[in-house]
Amino acid sequence: MAGRDSWNMISNSSCSQQTKFNLVQVKGTWTRQVEQRQVEEGRLSDAKIYENKSEQGVSWTVVSPIVFTYRVIQCKNILDPSNDTLLWGHIGDEALKGALSNSKPVKRFVVIDETVSELYGSQLTRYFEARDVVCKILPLPTTEENKCMELVTKILEEVHQFGLDRRSEPIIAIGGGMCLDVVGLAASLYRRRTPYIRVPTTFLAYIDASVGAKTGVNFAGGKNKLGSYVPPMATFLDCSFFRTLPPRQISNGMAEMLKMALMKHRGLFELLESEGSMLLNTKLQSCETSGSSESEDSATASMRIAIETMLEELAPNLWEDDLDRLVDFGHLVSPELEMRVLPALLHGEAVNIDMSFMVYVAHQRGLLTADEKNRIIRCMLGLGLPVWHQDCTLALVQKSLKERLKHSAGSLRMPLPTGLGSAEIFHDMIEDDILCKAYKTWTDELSSTGNK
Ligand SMILES: NC(=O)c1ccc[n+]([C@@H]2O[C@H](COP(=O)([O-])OP(=O)(O)OC[C@H]3O[C@@H](n4cnc5c(N)ncnc54)[C@H](O)[C@@H]3O)[C@@H](O)[C@H]2O)c1
Structure with a gap:
């Protein structure tokens, strides 16, 4: 910065x-x-x-130090008209909340993923009607293929037409990471920065895309090449949206959760290892939001730990000044892979293939035992995630690492697991023979698991 x-x-x-x-x-x-x-x-x-x-x-x-304050709030039944969160959860000050909710009319501009709108749009409309809110709901086809500036411009035109008081009427984004990224970028551009709120509806967005500061769209064939570091005013987390997600989308989010487990939390890894399939099958619906750790079930615990560990890594480095980032695990090779095979792999799937390969690199370097490596791969498979892909070639791996070196101030800054739930950042380029050996063993052992 x-x-x-x-x-x-x-x-x-x-x-x-x-x-x-x-x-x-x-x-x-x-x-x-x-x-x-x-x-x-x-x-x-x-x-x-x-x-x-x-x-x-x-x-x-x-x-001139710039301080951003944002809230990440778990809640239940966010679209129930008796629930205040969607309208006022971003305000911590009760007196201000009261003053604003009494000033009429209350206005909100909402961008919602098209599929989410089909599923929850009428509930959302009923919510705003019941709360007497003047609103504009804009459903958009937010897919990876059209995650681009045109979508941002479309949002900006509609926001401009609707008219917003940027001090008291935050833009609301409801959808997966795609929708949240695009709306975040639009909000960061409108009148130089308009406050916005994220309501993630996919599991991946719930534990990853919604809790940090990054916004973005794809550009010139590159993933998230245009974007900003502007956090939302608040993120509202309601896991009941997962009920309508296809199982593949739950696995997709599991990849980011597993990333945090492998990097920082052995307990979370063991939980995913033993209860991952159950969490997949129940779509993490047994969750409680009481906050009491005694009554916590595994769905609640896994999501809490994933968010806590993620916030620990993001909060001190919101602008990514420090390039040594554990959360980059799984994100060195995957952007190139994801874009190359688009739309064959979901974000989390590409991340998992990257992590799977890096686990072999860590093993080859003597950082993980064979038993630890095998446990991690078994856990990934249990979570319904791909562990190998034919398009993740050695050439692609080498190219991605060279790119990383170019953009990371001359050092690779590669997070690798050094055990189950611990990691270190490695700065030197991986020796070619280690990379080749790891790649060969990875392919020999896992290519039979096939592509998604
Ligand atoms: N900003 C960040 O820090 C960050 C972090 C991770 C990922 N991302 C970005 O997030 C994007 C991926 O996010 P995603 O995995 O949420 O994908 P997504 O937003 O494309 O959503 C996946 C699919 O699920 C559908 N959907 C969403 N909610 C649903 C629901 N409740 N029920 C049924 N269907 C639903 C969507 O219509 C879409 O088809 C990528 O573009 C990635 O770059 C950003």
């Missing part, structure tokens, strides 16, 4: 004519005050201005 880079530059600078200024606001006017001076009156900003004087002239460097 620019701010962080500037900060480093300043800290490293040895220029003797540098002055650091605080910014203080008195009666509406901001002024600079040399940092050493005691601030006697007014509001002190977190921003700083550094002034450098040299023979060439003066330069100023602004360091």
Whole structure:
């Protein structure tokens, strides 16, 4: 991020004519005050201005920390008219909530995935009618093939026509990761940043796409090549949407959950290993949202751990300044694979094929025992996930790793499991013979599992 880079530059600078200024606001006017001076009156900003004087002239460097606050809230029956969450869950302050809900009319602009609209559209309309909300509901065909700027522009035109107060009327996105990514990008562009809310309806979006800051669309043949880091105001998680998901979509989400288990949480791995099939069959419907860990069933526990571990990794690195990211496991080769075979593989399926191969790399490097490797692959198969694909060739793997090297400041930064539920980031390029051996064993052992 620019701010962080500037900060480093300043800290490293040895220029003797540098002055650091605080910014203080008195009666509406901001002024600079040399940092050493005691601030006697007014509001002190977190921003700083550094002034450098040299023979060439003066330069100023602004360091302005930007803080984003967003809520991730589990709830039940979000479309029940007696449930406040969809309208007011993004507001933590009860007094403000009361004031806003009493000011009429309440307006909401909703973008909803077309399939989700067919399933839940009438319930949504009834919800807004019952709550006396002026709304525009825009169903869109949000598929990976048309995850592009045209869809963003379409949303922006409709938002513009509808008219929104950007301080109090967040845009709502209801759908899978596709819909959430596209709406997030549109919201981040409209009037430079309009608040938005995510309501994930797929399992993958519930535990992954909806809890971070990234938005995006595909561009120039590349996955999510255009996008922004702008988190929603809030994410509302209602797992009852999973009831209408096909089993393949549940497995798809399981891949991202397994990623967090392999990287950071042995308990979650063991839970998926022993109860994964049950979770698939019940579509994680036994979940409770009481928050009491004593009464927690495995569906509730698995989703909670997946979200907690994900937030732990995302919150300190929302803008991905730090390129050492455990959550990139499964995402080094998969973007290239996913785009190459589109629409044959779902996102989570491509991620799992990548993870499966990397498990073999980790084994080849001596990081995982044969028993651990086999347990992971058995667990993946138990979750209904593909572990091998004919289009995931050695050439594609090598190309993806080279690309990664190019875009990761000269270091591979490759997360690999070092046990069940622990991982490390490896910086050096994998030696060719390790890669080739791992690839050969992977193919020998798993190619018979076939393609999806
Ligand atoms: N922003 C992020 O951090 C992030 C993270 C992971 C993935 N993603 C993105 O998310 C996308 C994948 O998301 P996805 O897997 O949710 O796919 P998706 O949004 O394409 O949805 C999958 C399918 O399920 C249907 N659907 C959605 N909810 C349903 C429901 N409740 N019942 C029945 N059908 C339903 C949709 O119509 C669609 O056909 C990818 O584009 C990926 O890049 C983003």
